[in-house]
Structures are given as C-alpha cells and as structure tokens.
Amino acid sequence: MTDIIRSVKDLIEIHGKPKREVYLDSENSGLIFPEALEEMISCYRETGYGHPSITHKIGWMSYEKIFKSTQILADFINSSVDEIAYFHSGTEANNVAVTGLARAYKNRGKKIIVSSIEHFSVIFPAEKLENYGYRVVKIPVDEYGFINVDSLSNAVDKDTLLVSIAAVNHEIGTIQDIRGLVEIVKDKNPQTIFHTDAADALGKINFDVDRLGVDLATFSGHKVYGPKGVGVLYIKEGIKLEPVIYGQLSTQRLWPGVENIPAIAGFAKAIEIIRNNFDTFVFHMRSLRDDLIDGLLENIPYTLLNGPKGDRRAPDNVNVSFLYCEGEALTIELSMRGIYVSSGSACTSRLLEPSHVLLAIGRKHEEAHGSVLMKVTPMHTIEDVKYVLSQFPQAISRIRSLSPLKPEE
Numbered sequence: 001m002t003d004i005i006r007s008v009k010d011l012i013e014i015h016g017k018p019k020r021e022v023y024l025d026s027e028n029s030g031l032i033f034p035e036a037l038e039e040m041i042s043c044y045r046e047t048g049y050g051h052p053s054i055t056h057k058i059g060w061m062s063y064e065k066i067f068k069s070t071q072i073l074a075d076f077i078n079s080s081v082d083e084i085a086y087f088h089s090g091t092e093a094n095n096v097a098v099t100g101l102a103r104a105y106k107n108r109g110k111k112i113i114v115s116s117i118e119h120f121s122v123i124f125p126a127e128k129l130e131n132y133g134y135r136v137v138k139i140p141v142d143e144y145g146f147i148n149v150d151s152l153s154n155a156v157d158k159d160t161l162l163v164s165i166a167a168v169n170h171e172i173g174t175i176q177d178i179r180g181l182v183e184i185v186k187d188k189n190p191q192t193i194f195h196t197d198a199a200d201a202l203g204k205i206n207f208d209v210d211r212l213g214v215d216l217a218t219f220s221g222h223k224v225y226g227p228k229g230v231g232v233l234y235i236k237e238g239i240k241l242e243p244v245i246y247g248q249l250s251t252q253r254l255w256p257g258v259e260n261i262p263a264i265a266g267f268a269k270a271i272e273i274i275r276n277n278f279d280t281f282v283f284h285m286r287s288l289r290d291d292l293i294d295g296l297l298e299n300i301p302y303t304l305l306n307g308p309k310g311d312r313r314a315p316d317n318v319n320v321s322f323l324y325c326e327g328e329a330l331t332i333e334l335s336m337r338g339i340y341v342s343s344g345s346a347c348t349s350r351l352l353e354p355s356h357v358l359l360a361i362g363r364k365h366e367e368a369h370g371s372v373l374m375k376v377t378p379m380h381t382i383e384d385v386k387y388v389l390s391q392f393p394q395a396i397s398r399i400r401s402l403s404p405l406k407p408e409e
C-alpha cells in the first residue's frame with residue numbers, strides 16, 4: 001500500500017500539477033453535494049449522533065432524523081415510509097434482495113433470473129445460491145444492452161422465484177423499460193418477485209415504484225451525490241425478506257447495530273437537492289454527456305460508443321472504446337493530466353478482466369480493454385468538458401504509440 005502511495009506521489013512530482021482537475025469516476029465512488037456533507041457534519045455534531053432506539057433526548061432527536069430522512073426518500077420514489085429499509089451500501093441491499101428473499105421463500109421456486117449485464121452485487125449472490133439448489137438463468141441483451149424480451153418471457157415459469165434487472169446499467173447507461181418487463185414477468189407468473197437495482201437510475205430518470213410495479217428496488221447514497229456507506233432497499237408491503245446478518249437492537253429489522261444516521265441524513269439531503277432541481281440537472285448532464293461523446297467520437301479515430309444514444313441512455317453516462325489503446329495505461333496517462341476516469345468495468349479494472357457488460361453487448365476483448373467509463377454530474381461544468389476534450393487526443397496518441405496493436409494499413 002505504501003509503495004502505491006509513494007509511486008503516485010513520484011508520478012505527480014515528475015509531471016507537475018495539472019492545469020485543471022476533473023473527477024469523472026462517480027461510478028466507482030461518487031462526488032458529494034457540499035450541502036449533503038454539511039448535513040452529515042451537523043448530524044454528527046448536533047442532531048443525529050445518538051442511538052435512535054434509546055429513550056433520552058439525543059436518542060429521540062436521532063430517531064426523528066431517521067424518520068424525516070425516510071419521508072424524503074419515500075416521497076421521492078412514491079412509496080410509504082414503512083417500505084424503506086436501510087443498509088450499509090447498495091452492495092448489501094442487493095445481497096439481501098437476492099439471498100434474503102431465497103431464505104424467506106424456501107418453498108416457492110428455485111429459479112433466479114438476472115440479466116447478463118447486472119452488477120456483480122446481484123450476480124454473485126445469485127450464483128452463490130446455486131450451491132443450495134437454485135438455478136440461475138442469465139438473459140441476453142442486444143448490442144445496446146436492452147433486454148431480449150422473448151428470452152425473458154420464455155425463461156419465466158412457475159418455478160421462478162425472482163427476476164432481477166437493473167433499471168439503468170451502471171457501465172453503459174442503458175435505460176430498460178422496467179414497467180414493460182414487470183408486465184411480461186407477472187403475466188407468466190404473478191408470484192415471481194421483481195427486483196430492480198436502481199442505484200444508477202435514482203436521480204437520473206423518473207423512478208416511481210408504484211408506476212413501475214416493482215417489488216424490490218435498490219439505491220445507493222453515493223450514486224446520488226450523497227455519502228458512501230448507505231444503501232436502501234424499497235420493499236413493497238407484503239414482500240418478506242430474511243436478514244443476512246444478525247445483531248443488536250435497531251430500528252431496522254434488516255440492519256442490525258447502530259444506524260449510520262449522518263449517512264442516512266446526507267443521502268436524504270442529496271435527494272432533496274435532486275428533487276428540487278431534477279429537470280435542470282438532467283438537462284445539464286445530458287448536454288455535458290453529449291458534448292463529451294460527440295467531441296471524442298469526432299476528434300479521435302477508431303473510437304466506438306458503448307451503449308445507446310439519446311433518451312434511452314442515462315444522462316450522466318459516457319462509455320467509449322478506443323481501439324489500439326490499453327485502457328489501464330490510458331487511465332494513468334489521463335490521471336497525470338488531472339482527469340480521473342475508470343477503464344473497462346469500474347468493478348473489474350483492478351482484476352484486468354474485460355468487463356462482462358461490454359462482452360455481453362458483443363464487444364471483443366480488446367475493445368473492452370480499451371474502454372473508458374466516465375460519469376458527468378450536476379456539479380460538472382462545460383469548462384470541465386472542454387478541458388477533458390482538449391487532453392484526450394494527445395493522451396490517446398501517446399498510449400497508442402506504445403501499443404503493439406496497430407490499425408491495418
């Protein structure tokens with residue numbers, strides 16, 4: 001670890017401070033709204049540092065903080081307060097949605113259906129259940145990441161316990177027609193439970209649990225410019241879940257131990273800001289996204305956009321493959337220029353494995369390896385995008401000049 005820190009420091013010294021710094025890696029770890037951070041600090045100092053189950057003034061204040069935060073979240077997704085459960089992350093909420101459901105409905109079905117492009121925090125717990133007699137079916141997607149509805153319809157049967165499909169794909173920004181998919185599933189088996197991982201949907205598209213008809217939905221604090229370390233599961237009234245960890249007294253049946261109230265309050269503050277500015281934020285992000293995508297595709301040869309264009313792409317998502325270019329090397333080169341992005345999949349980049357999402361949409365290994373994922377936020381500006389576009393061509397040329405792969409003459 002200290003070696004990594006030292007080598008990063010050495011690199012910065014050699015290259016000097018960049019003219020500008022633009023953090024575009026909110027897929028891995030999101031930026032926070034300053035107001036959400038302030039809310040967390042005031043919670044730690046004044047309004048939410050107690051245990052909400054304890055009967056003294058500080059405990060009551062803390063309870064009130066959770067309750068009011070939950071009301072903000074519930075209003076935003078059109079659920080009731082009782083349908084919101086907190087967790088330590090989106091990863092944990094997804095794990096509970098899959099594993100907790102299987103534990104609660106032992107006698108229902110043994111088939112779990114996911115899409116081939118789900119986040120690993122859905123795929124891995126589903127695959128773990130194969131050790132306990134469950135069968136996991138992965139539904140293919142088309143070249144833009146849209147679910148193959150015939151495959152989904154054919155796969156759902158009376159043995160299907162759960163279907164889990166993300167509302168917005170975290171890597172390529174594909175926005176699924178969740179309401180249509182829920183109808184297909186419930187037509188085939190009304191008892192099948194529909195979960196959507198909405199970590200990348202909340203705050204980017206309209207998300208109304210009632211209109212969509214989902215039974216379970218996952219959210220994550222840092223994906224909406226709130227704090228890390230808090231996730232939420234919407235659990236429709238009547239749906240049962242068993243905990244996956246056990247512990248002490250808590251207001252949360254599925255989150256044992258003391259609640260992270262500052263994180264919950266910071267999450268709610270971020271939601272409040274988004275709710276008050278939703279249309280403006282979406283318009284702003286779309287415009288930055290399109291400037292970035294168009295600028296890269298127009299000015300850099302051998303470049304491919306991953307995922308759909310236009311309205312069915314998440315407003316924040318830019319994912320581009322640069323042929324004859326090694327993505328990891330590119331992230332380092334861009335970092336020296338003050339531009340922070342991730343390559344391949346955010347979750348797999350350290351493993352140097354090509355992204356399973358890019359492979360599922362038909363990209364070749366080398367196209368997946370040469371990909372860069374960026375997310376714009378309401379906090380980015382047009383100057384940020386101009387700076388990024390001014391640096392990319394040189395960065396790509398440099399990395400391509402080092403690559404053994406060259407375009408055919």
Ligand SMILES: Cc1ncc(COP(=O)(O)O)c(C=O)c1O
Pocket residue numbers: 027028088089090091092094119121166169170197198199200220221222229230231
């Ligand atoms: C679609 C999706 N689901 C789940 C998660 C996991 O959330 P967390 O980072 O809060 O564990 C992420 C995180 O990036 C995500 O993009």
